[in-house]
Amino acid sequence: MVILRHVPLLFVAICASLPFVVADGQYRSRPDLSPPKLNITVAAPNANGSEYVFLAPYGSALQQPGAYIYRKNGDLVWSGIGYYAGFVGNFHPTTYNGEPVLQAFEGTIDSSHGEGWGYQVLLNEHYEPVATAKAANHRVPSLHEFNVIAGKTALVEVYTPTPWNLSAYGGNASQQWIGDGYFQEFDIATGDLVFEWNALDHINPKDSLIHLASSTANTGLTSATSWDFIHINSVDKSPTQGHYLVSSRHLSTIFKINGTDGRIIWRLGGSNSTFTPSPPFSFGFQHHARWHYQSPTTEIISFFDNSNDGAGQVYNNVSRALVVALDLPTQKATVVRTATAPYGISAASQGNAQLLADGRIFVNWGAAGAVTEFDAADRVAYHAWIEGEASMSYRGFVGNWTGRPKEEPAIVAYYQSAGSRLRVYVSWNGDTETVGWRFYALGSSGNNGSDTRSLGAVERSSFETVLVDWVALV
Known part of the structure; x- marks a missing residue:
């Protein structure tokens, strides 16, 4: 042959x-592979093209959860079984040292808090490891974020159980653990720290929408049940200003953090928002905030609006991707694009929204176990479900990739x-x-x-x- x-x-x-x-x-030639299947309900116009879908499905119904590349018609391109181990998440292509690579978190997951512990492994076009990224200061990154900046440094989120006096928040003498939210920027090759920030130095836990002892996972009685008051789930960096964009699920707030001294420059959403929605809109428990434009007077960001915490707090009945313009002089926030979930999807956790250069938006619906591509007019152009009961992917992306396996x-x-x-x-x-x-x-x-x-x-x-x-x- x-x-x-x-x-x-x-x-x-x-x-x-x-x-x-x-x-x-x-597969007869690879009977060892049993990838999750995609159920395509809206076919893509170019389903067999060179733009692929990158997912890391997991769930009890799946035989082989892990990192996968698919064509939009559901055909498998690559199974990451044997390349990534443990819980795998946030899988997609990126650029490192000027070369295209694949990135994914691998480690363990704390399903009660929705946190994890592990590190990121980067694979080249031959699916060979080229870097293992680990945080500085003896901290172990959680699963939520690994954002490569300028092909050299990385942003990660670190969930850190911390002894703390919780009496001001209704805690008793036995409740002395809080989950502090850190993020770091560090050099991928050397591990040298560029910047570190933690929430307890800048945010009052009373602003949290998830109250102390509101669930068995947040009793504050032990390190394992620390009160996860902030739950950072994404971090981005401004290429022009050097500041950071941080999403907090449990405050339903997106923060702009000064990249020099760590102070909060502005807040969007939550109980102390800097901006007034104009016209009025609401969002909550969001994920994956990203910058797209900045000037002295205007900033444009996108994020995935879950609008649902899975425990009864609901802002909107359907999840969506939002693009929001922030007018800095007037402190007004305006929705400029909305990509609303089809089939009435409401994602109680996880999810992301990827804005593409040609105006399309690719949305992964997190816990709902589905992905949708919207065209530039926010019409559904592609939709697929991950087959298997309660199957899901923390994030999902589309993109180009050239694979030249050594096997x-x-x-x-x-x-x-x-x-x-x-x-x-x-x-x-x-x-x-x-x-x-x-x-x-x-x-x-x-x-x-x-x-x-x-x-x-x-x-x-x-x-x-x-x-x-x-x-x-x-």
């Missing part, structure tokens, strides 16, 4: 072909009985360049004999391609 647009040759050894056995596996293609040949047609299955996990396959057969004399013959060529049809040809010799 030869790979079109590649030089190496692979052959089917007919004498070693396997009898056909029916099983539940998705060899997987090939297997089956026959049903002597004289039956031979079925040859081939796949190449993570490869994005192969457009077709040429198949060759070897007889018992090996590849130096005269009985090497062509079985034909087949256009690559999906993750796995099958050739049904030639009568088996056995």
Whole structure:
């Protein structure tokens, strides 16, 4: 078998072909892979193009949660099984040292708080590790954020259980633990700290919408049940000002933080908002705040508005992506774009909104286990569900990627009985360049004999391609 647009040759050894056995596996050539499936309800116009979907699905119904690349038609491009371990989240392409890479969090998850502990691993186009990013000052990053800045540094969020006097917030003598929210910027290559900020130095916990002992996860009695009063879930950095944009789920507030002294420059949302919504709008328990424009008088940001905390606090019945313009002189906030969830989706946790250069918005609906692409007029252009009960992905993205795996293609040949047609299955996990396959057969004399013959060529049809040809010799 030869790979079109590649030089190496692979052959089917007919004498070693396997009898056909029916099983539940998705792929004959890779029976070890069992990726989550996508249920496409609104097909994309160019579903088989070079723009891929990047997800890290998880949930009890999934056999192999982890990092995955899909075509928009649901066809698998790459399974990250064996490349990332543990809980995997925030998986997507980025740029590091001028080269395209994949990034993902791997570690453990504290499902009661929605926090985690681990680090980020960057893979190159060959799916080889090129960096393992770890926070400074002996801190262990949580799963929410890893935002590569200018291809060199990274922003991470750190959940830090901290002993604290909670009597001012209704705590008794036994309640002495609070979950402080840190974020850091550090150099990925060296680990050197650029900037660190923590919430307790700047924010009064009384502003939290999640009160002390409001759930068994927030009793404050132990480190494991620390009161998660702020719950930072995203951090961005201004390329022109050097300030930081921080989203707090449990305050329903987005903060602009001074990149020099850490003071709060402004707040959007929550109980002490700097801005007046004009016309009125509300949001809450949001994720993934990002800057898109800044001038001395105007700033434009996007974020994913959950509007639901999963425990009865609801701002809007349906989740959405928002783009908001902030008028600094008048301190007014105006919604300039809204991408509202189809099917009445309300995501009680997780989620993100990705603004694309051509005006599209790609939204991952977090705990609802779905993704939607909106066109520049905010109309639904693509929608897919992650199959499996309670399956979800913390974040989801679209983007371009060129994969050139070092692992060899997987090939297997089956026959049903002597004289039956031979079925040859081939796949190449993570490869994005192969457009077709040429198949060759070897007889018992090996590849130096005269009985090497062509079985034909087949256009690559999906993750796995099958050739049904030639009568088996056995």
